[in-house]
Amino acid sequence: MLRQKIEAAFDKLTREGWFAKSDWQCCQGCGWPAIPTDFCGPIAFFHEQDADQLDMVNSNPSCCIAFGHSDKTPESTIAAGERLVAALKAEGCFVKWDGTENTRPTVSLHSS
Numbered sequence: 001m002l003r004q005k006i007e008a009a010f011d012k013l014t015r016e017g018w019f020a021k022s023d024w025q026c027c028q029g030c031g032w033p034a035i036p037t038d039f040c041g042p043i044a045f046f047h048e049q050d051a052d053q054l055d056m057v058n059s060n061p062s063c064c065i066a067f068g069h070s071d072k073t074p075e076s077t078i079a080a081g082e083r084l085v086a087a088l089k090a091e092g093c094f095v096k097w098d099g100t101e102n103t104r105p106t107v108s109l110h111s112s
Ligand SMILES: [Zn+2]
Pocket: 025, 026, 027, 028, 029, 030, 031
């Protein structure tokens, strides 16, 4: 299932020193400020509204993953996005991302 794959990727990233959380707050507006201010490193999460999509019973659920870096530079943010996408793909997810800091990667089980 997609949720398990994403959570497996988040577990791996957490062991690498990320702040990577499932069901993190209700939305991005609440999610970002709730990250501990003393955390330094890359960040990824999906929030409860994203999780509604994720838990929908259909053949290809999808979920957008918010990502960033505590230092907020474009370089660190994009590097975090690239690592996040690689970790999700390593778990067998299909990931659609344009490679920019302003777009969240969309994760699903397969391309269609
Ligand atoms: Zn909220």
